[in-house]
Amino acid sequence: MIWxxxxxxxxxxxxxxxxxxxxxxxxxxxxxxxxxxxLAQPSPEQAKALELLPEALRPYYVGYWMLAQIGENPYANxxxxxxxWKFCYNDSYQGNSWRQEALARYKALVADYQKExxxxxxxxxxxxxxxxxxxxxxxxxLVREGCNVILSIPSSPTGLCSGIKDAHDKGVLVVTVExxxxxxxxxxxxxxxxxxxxxxxxxxxxxxxxxxxxxxxNGIPGxxxxxxxxxxxxxxxxxxxxxxxxxxxxxQWTPSIAKTNTLKFLATHPQQIDGVVxxxxxxxxxxxxxxxxxxxLPKINGFVGECSYLAYVKEKGLPVYSASQSGSAxxxxxxxxxxxxxxxxKPVVSTLLMPLPEITxxxxxxWYKPDMTVQSSCxxxxxxxxxxSPEFLDQYFTKG
Amino acid sequence: xxKSLLIAYALIPVLFVLIMVMIPxxxxxxxxxxxxxxxxxxxxxxxxxxxxVLLGGIDLSxxxxxxxxxxxxxxxxxxxxxxxxxxxxxxxxxLAIGALNGILSRLLDAHPLLVTLAVxxxxxGAVLVYTEGQTIGTVPDYLLAAVSPAGHTGPIPxxxxxxxxxxxxxxxxxxxxxxxxxxxxxxxxxxxHSARLALVPVNLIWTLAFAASAGCxxxxxxxxxxxxxxxxxxxxxxxxxxxxAAVVVGGTALLGGSGSxxxxxxxxxLITQITTLLIGLGFSDRIQQIMxxxxxxxxxxxxxxxxxxxxxx
Numbered sequence: 001m002i003w004x005x006x007x008x009x010x011x012x013x014x015x016x017x018x019x020x021x022x023x024x025x026x027x028x029x030x031x032x033x034x035x036x037x038x039l040a041q042p043s044p045e046q047a048k049a050l051e052l053l054p055e056a057l058r059p060y061y062v063g064y065w066m067l068a069q070i071g072e073n074p075y076a077n078x079x080x081x082x083x084x085w086k087f088c089y090n091d092s093y094q095g096n097s098w099r100q101e102a103l104a105r106y107k108a109l110v111a112d113y114q115k116e117x118x119x120x121x122x123x124x125x126x127x128x129x130x131x132x133x134x135x136x137x138x139x140x141x142l143v144r145e146g147c148n149v150i151l152s153i154p155s156s157p158t159g160l161c162s163g164i165k166d167a168h169d170k171g172v173l174v175v176t177v178e179x180x181x182x183x184x185x186x187x188x189x190x191x192x193x194x195x196x197x198x199x200x201x202x203x204x205x206x207x208x209x210x211x212x213x214x215x216x217x218n219g220i221p222g223x224x225x226x227x228x229x230x231x232x233x234x235x236x237x238x239x240x241x242x243x244x245x246x247x248x249x250x251x252q253w254t255p256s257i258a259k260t261n262t263l264k265f266l267a268t269h270p271q272q273i274d275g276v277v278x279x280x281x282x283x284x285x286x287x288x289x290x291x292x293x294x295x296x297l298p299k300i301n302g303f304v305g306e307c308s309y310l311a312y313v314k315e316k317g318l319p320v321y322s323a324s325q326s327g328s329a330x331x332x333x334x335x336x337x338x339x340x341x342x343x344x345x346k347p348v349v350s351t352l353l354m355p356l357p358e359i360t361x362x363x364x365x366x367w368y369k370p371d372m373t374v375q376s377s378c379x380x381x382x383x384x385x386x387x388x389s390p391e392f393l394d395q396y397f398t399k400g
Numbered sequence: 401x402x403k404s405l406l407i408a409y410a411l412i413p414v415l416f417v418l419i420m421v422m423i424p425x426x427x428x429x430x431x432x433x434x435x436x437x438x439x440x441x442x443x444x445x446x447x448x449x450x451x452x453v454l455l456g457g458i459d460l461s462x463x464x465x466x467x468x469x470x471x472x473x474x475x476x477x478x479x480x481x482x483x484x485x486x487x488x489x490x491x492x493x494x495l496a497i498g499a500l501n502g503i504l505s506r507l508l509d510a511h512p513l514l515v516t517l518a519v520x521x522x523x524x525g526a527v528l529v530y531t532e533g534q535t536i537g538t539v540p541d542y543l544l545a546a547v548s549p550a551g552h553t554g555p556i557p558x559x560x561x562x563x564x565x566x567x568x569x570x571x572x573x574x575x576x577x578x579x580x581x582x583x584x585x586x587x588x589x590x591x592x593h594s595a596r597l598a599l600v601p602v603n604l605i606w607t608l609a610f611a612a613s614a615g616c617x618x619x620x621x622x623x624x625x626x627x628x629x630x631x632x633x634x635x636x637x638x639x640x641x642x643x644x645a646a647v648v649v650g651g652t653a654l655l656g657g658s659g660s661x662x663x664x665x666x667x668x669x670l671i672t673q674i675t676t677l678l679i680g681l682g683f684s685d686r687i688q689q690i691m692x693x694x695x696x697x698x699x700x701x702x703x704x705x706x707x708x709x710x711x712x713x
Contacts (some may be wrong), residue, residue, distance in 0.1 A: 094528070248684070250685040255628040262673060265680075269418070269680070270424070270428065355655065375629050
């Protein structure tokens, strides 16, 4: 018995050490610096909301208003229920690898809690197939069924508000993951689209030595993340007078569409292209289009950390920089925020926006796995499975 | 009839010269081949739409069948099944689903708009259930090469997909013009009631046309797996309206009975050229859609509105 406990303690200590090392690296030795770069400026009202945050966190919230709102912690007076807790998942879609990886991780985290006697029963899951009305009624059902914690990926920033308010009134903790809502009663956990996109664009500019022709690949038209990422790229590149944005291509975060539109773009743009700023999942398709045109490969960032990107840069020996938006790490961050709140910690604001881990030449080998190929549809997991270190996450909370 | 056909084909070189003039540097061999590859994907997906529109129907399940074929191809080949067998299985499943589209439309006497929409929901749902959202797998290198603008067909510096599309076009036009089944297709589309009285096997013709439509969509889905190198159940989405647009821009009447795949061939090339020109001029996707809408209205005006064949004596 005692050996078992000692071994477990050892394992936990070892894991904690590793995590803090990895986390500090992400926070301090970032491969790309935004220092001296002129970025979006907040209005007086937006600047006032930022004052709710500790000063150290404010740089990570630059441009937050393009995708989220910051308010006071709606659960400030909440009395967390006693363990074991019932964990639930109000998902909006499960038809891609990202969502599947998130679901699998959430199930595993709850299973671990169950073994420790801190979760009652398996994870309860609903899926609305991107129908916001269905998702709302599923949310209401979860509240009726007695869930203590509901992680949700809402398919609209407003559609769940009545259900979230009702849950909040009944003492149920609702945490949105990766897609913040505008209503004040939820805790939102996600990454700052603007900040991350600004870094990817900065990397492209840096790797070109601040000079050359660049085009942008955009996401699905009309969505807040698309607009925030696009604005960030334009804002950063405007700092480089010798970089010329020669056009934009709609990739819609879909490789086949990105490839079709890049081929059309290359057919009509004979000038040399030195760099491409990808806002997600297009890099490999864009490179392949260049290859098929027989044109030299430009520098392209990754945005999501898709396995195919890692496999391609490895195969071709290209310079690498990608954010990592793995689904499994995303849900884990949401879960950690929820469990910290169950343990009595209080978030400083309603919306917790974080940076994303960065894949760089220095840590590439920790991310890359030999079974990744150019055709893989997976997303590389952070070596420690986390988006930010526990110490970094501490900054978002006051101890209760 | 022939006037609109002439207009469509005359517009192709006119547009090409226009792009050459407006976009300096356009007209290189890789540019032309790239456009042909993109047009081939749309063209092959539009074969089925043309056949069902000729019957006075429409096929809304094309994107779903493309997605199904795309995901299953990558998955099954990745699981070690030989590629020719994968193609046979995928096309076989698609033919069965397409036949079901045709049979249900006739048996229920329901517009194929409803039937194919319902079937496409079922197909996409089934794909997600079967794959559990995981789109793992791989495609053979020669499939990648077959749809790469840098590919070769034997000694010809044009990738096989383009050669295949041209060959399919010739076969289809010959079938439409000279075969019994082509005549029966037009007879059914022109006036189903009279066709029945003339002992045309209307139900069989519908079943065959919708099966062929799904079969061609499956081929497009397989080729798209080579084009993007991975699987995606939603890869067919752009092909819902684009296939209808290719049919309409070519000048095939949506009411059925008049038109041909030869027209859709021209329509496909025209649409590809126009969207390329718009990208070349730096217009966004939304502006491209507005322009495409204007083009369709403009062409309808240019082609002239003829009364339905059934009302022409």
